[in-house]
Amino acid sequence: MKLVFPNGEHGQVLLSAGVNKIGSAPEGAVVLAEEGIHPLHCEIHVTGTGANLQVPQGGGPVSVNGKPVADIMALRGGDQIGIAGIVARFAIVEPARSAPAPGVVPGSDEDSGATRVRAAVPKYVLRGVSGAVFGKVFPVSGPVVIGRAPEADISVPADEISRRHALVKPAGDGLSVEDLGSSNGTYINNRRVQQGFLSPGDELRLDAVRFIVVAPGMEMAQQTSRMHQTEAVPPPQAAAVSKWVPIMLTAAAALVIVALVLGRG
Numbered sequence: 001m002k003l004v005f006p007n008g009e010h011g012q013v014l015l016s017a018g019v020n021k022i023g024s025a026p027e028g029a030v031v032l033a034e035e036g037i038h039p040l041h042c043e044i045h046v047t048g049t050g051a052n053l054q055v056p057q058g059g060g061p062v063s064v065n066g067k068p069v070a071d072i073m074a075l076r077g078g079d080q081i082g083i084a085g086i087v088a089r090f091a092i093v094e095p096a097r098s099a100p101a102p103g104v105v106p107g108s109d110e111d112s113g114a115t116r117v118r119a120a121v122p123k124y125v126l127r128g129v130s131g132a133v134f135g136k137v138f139p140v141s142g143p144v145v146i147g148r149a150p151e152a153d154i155s156v157p158a159d160e161i162s163r164r165h166a167l168v169k170p171a172g173d174g175l176s177v178e179d180l181g182s183s184n185g186t187y188i189n190n191r192r193v194q195q196g197f198l199s200p201g202d203e204l205r206l207d208a209v210r211f212i213v214v215a216p217g218m219e220m221a222q223q224t225s226r227m228h229q230t231e232a233v234p235p236p237q238a239a240a241v242s243k244w245v246p247i248m249l250t251a252a253a254a255l256v257i258v259a260l261v262l263g264r265g
Helices: 218-232 236-264
Strands: 002-003 018-023 044-048 050-054 062-064 070-073 080-083 087-092 125-130 137-140 143-149 166-171 172-180 186-188 191-193 196-199 201-205 209-214
Touching: 070 143, 137 166, 166 201, 172 186, 186 196, 191 196
Parallel strands: none
Antiparallel strands: 002 087, 018 044, 044 050, 050 070, 062 080, 080 087, 125 137, 125 209, 143 166, 166 172, 172 196, 186 191, 186 201, 201 209
């Protein structure tokens, strides 16, 4: 991902994973010295699933495709970003592909010798358990806006959801959540919050739409635990049979002894 400045205020900037600070401060990833630029004007968060533009407290005026950004907005390839009068274009950088070796047909299954890098597993996932999100999973690798708007990171086509309903992002051993001025409220385990913290297993509810916070591997561990518990407790029928086995063996032995005594007599 990169920023392109078509009017030449800055050279092209490749965006790195994590937080890319934009402003007049010299330590920023993009340093703009033009008038009206704040020291920390805005930030672009690059995650494994995309990028978000965020205006921090004390930031300056920013727009995406002509629409002012008050807090955070997802970015897509080709978006025009206005930074206090400076225009930048957000672009997706396609990975370079080497030419196929002689005799190798493009798209064939022949091993190129390169090791495929496995995508990083997100630390937390939101699993939908009701309504329009039932059965769907949403990785949370960075700041994520949930709302009815099509440009939201998690777009929920439900009338009871505000266009920009809540902001969720990783924080320590869970997820922080902030209500973005929704009409119908944000709830953690049925308690309405303006800001709160979600631990694995907690329920996030946006009016009637519900999610469960899942840490990858958590559900598998729970299933394995249940399997071990099931194996440790014998089925009722097996327990009943095992109870009668000693009695039946004792009775059989007694019959054998009686038969031997009668035979001698």
